[in-house]
Amino acid sequence: MVLMDEDENRIQATIYKQDIFRFKRFLKESSTLTIVNPSVGLNGSNYRVIDCSNKLVLGPNTHVNPCQEFDGRMFGFKMISFESLINIDIYLKSTVDIIGHVVHVFKSNASNVKDKNKRTMEMCDLNENCVYLRLWDHYALELSKYVIEHFDEGQTIIVLQFGRVKYYTGSDGKEKVYVSNSFGSNVSRFFINDFLFEIKEYKNSLLGLLNSNDVSVRKPIPVKMLSSVDDEFLRATVFFNICDICTIIFPKSIIILSTIKTICPDTEWYYIGCNTCSRKLMENNGEGGKEYECKTVRCNVLGVLPTPRFKIKIRVQDSTGVVSLTLFDRDAKMLTNKTTSELIDSQNENNIENGGFPAELDGL
Ligand SMILES: [Zn+2]
Known part of the structure; x- marks a missing residue:
């Protein structure tokens, strides 16, 4: 953390893991504290938040209490021209x-x-x-x-x-x-x-x-x-109600506002994709075991590194109707905060049958 006194002098401070329990309840950004008896150590880090060769260490002999009378500024900027x-x-x-x-x-x-x-x-x-x-x-x-x-x-x-x-x-x-x-x-x-x-x-x-x-x-x-x-x-994209989607004749981008009703659990939630163009890979049984081939014009190679990618089928609803959508990698990653590989790993750990549905997706 960075500490600042009333005169806006700033210093880095460290609490080692074994001592965190002593101070945990005080460690809140912007709180003001009296800190008695910290030790002074060298800041040996290659890249310091504060340009000072020393740092404070709060240890077993340090006493910390809330302080009600702090007169300094809130942030203590040191603006550089x-x-x-x-x-x-x-x-x-x-x-x-x-x-x-x-x-x-x-x-x-x-x-x-x-x-x-x-x-x-x-x-x-x-x-x-x-x-x-x-x-x-x-x-x-x-x-x-x-x-x-x-x-x-x-x-x-x-x-x-x-x-x-x-x-x-x-x-x-x-x-x-x-x-x-x-x-x-x-x-x-x-x-x-x-x-x-x-x-x-x-x-x-x-x-x-x-x-x-x-x-x-x-x-x-x-x-x-x-x-x-x-x-x-x-701002530039048209808003659509679900019941009006069927009136679209040509491919275009639209926005709908809807709630996810179900994630279709009987379908695979990921596919094995190319790590260059993300298209689905063909699986061949070559001499050295399984081999993956990307047949797109852009790649067209055998022996591609297979990357699992999200392809989650969902049903969404607004006040006018229901529609099936597919969440691909980027959006699914944003919603789950996990990569496909992480979810597959957690599935394997929990011995869920391959192709089964990870619990994390229920949270959607
Ligand atoms: Zn490819």
Whole structure:
């Protein structure tokens, strides 16, 4: 964890597994504590959240109590200027806090699964310096959610705390600065147009610059321009009642809003697919045992690595009717939070007959 005192000095702290039970009830984000007698150890980690060579260790001799009189700020940002990011004037093996306004959003490719969980945008500060901000996973989802709820709001100001900095050389030979959320999914803190003091102050300065006709500052884009491919899909696609589906003559994308009534248990819930094109594989009995063949034009090879993929038949219902649908890999993974292989493994562990139905799918 990261601890901060009233003067906004921050330090990393560790509790080893055997001592967690002593402190568990105090370990809540944003709680204020008095910590008596922690020990000071070396922070030997290659990549530190806080750039400090020491850390605190809370052990058997440490006493922790709730503290009611904390006078410090809530988050203790240490904003790094974009100028020092661009000039690599920072300690690279640690995180940064940044604030800026969004001036451009890169379109992501909806058909690329990896791109679905990633948003990249260009962010500038008040001094004409710009860096790239890349949000992954639930930070990207949080952004999409924000856009849906605040679609018609003005400029977008973002704060990212504990972000990770990376440098890439662009095709023009110039070094580009990327800041992204760091360390898996939960370490960074992310705020958009929030009521934070820092954001209010930034916004005032930005509006001041824009009103003074100072052309040097790049104009912030409105929130709606951050909308993701998914949002655009929701806005641009036609809504259908189930009873009207039969009127569709040509292939098209539609949205229905319905409840899953049953998962058809008498059908296979996965198939063996190609790990390149995900089409179903042909099974041959070759000399060396089972062999898999992908017959699509794109692959057309024998000896493909077989990958189990979801293909779950479901029946869904709205107020107008019932229809059968099939959930394929990407959507099924999102609903079950498991991969096909994980479910097959858990099935084998529980000695469920092959092809039987994993209990996890009942949860749908
Ligand atoms: Zn293939």
